[in-house]
Amino acid sequence: MMTVRENGVTREISVVQGIELAQQKSALGGSSLAQKHFLDRHRAAEIERRAELEAEIEWGQSLIDDLIWMREVSAARGVETPMPYPHPDDIVIDQERGVRFVGPTSAEEDARLKWALRARDVLLAQDAFDCRCWNAKDDDGTDTRPGTAAVLAWLINAGVPKRYRLSEIDVIMMTFDYDRMTKRAFAKYLCQAWKGLGLAIPRGTSFVSIGKGARLLETVFGMLVETDA
Secondary structure, three states, X not given: OEEEEEOOEEEEXXXXXXXXXXXXXXXXXXXXXXXXXHHHHHHHHHHHXXXXXXXXXXXXXXXXXXXXXXXXXXXXXXXOOOOOOOOHHXXXXXXXOEEEEOOOOOHHHHHHHHHHHHHHHXXXXXXXXXXXXXXXXXXXXXXXXXXXHHHHHHHHHHHOOHXXXXXXXXXXXXXXXXXXXXXXXXXXXXHXXXXXXXXXXXXXOOOOOHHHHHHHHHHHHHHHHHHHO
């Protein structure tokens, strides 16, 4: 180890780091030899990085091909067998950044995702119920309208893998289905749906208004920011 001082700050660095630092200073000072060595090292590092990236991309594509093949074989046999994770559609190959997974990579993550999807759908149903129960005459102009459940649903929708996201058309079609239900049947359906998620919400319950919901979210996010700080 060796001690260096830069901008009034003293720190310990390795000998190799010290040599590199001296070479950088020499290169910036105009030394053609130091500049050549620095650029050669940079090019070598870039070649190595590119080789590693290409190997990762090749591995990722091979993984996708294998997972697709396994699903095709299972479908051809007409037998439902547990498929390994991740789903091939959840593997993203970026020519500059390599391979990344955008979906569940384990049974536990898949279970959490499925719970989130169910919660999103129930929240959308809750919003439809809230809108049906809301009386426009009660609107005093201070955000008493419903909408909190919808905001929460869209937050979940934005956070799930793209292949699971609902479009606005999907939500409209869901709303049409709810419109065909009587209010009594709708309330019963919602109560059972919440129970299915492990939440005991009394039948006929409406969520807080969009105004109160916004203030609640602001408070929660503010607390999270303070905790993180």
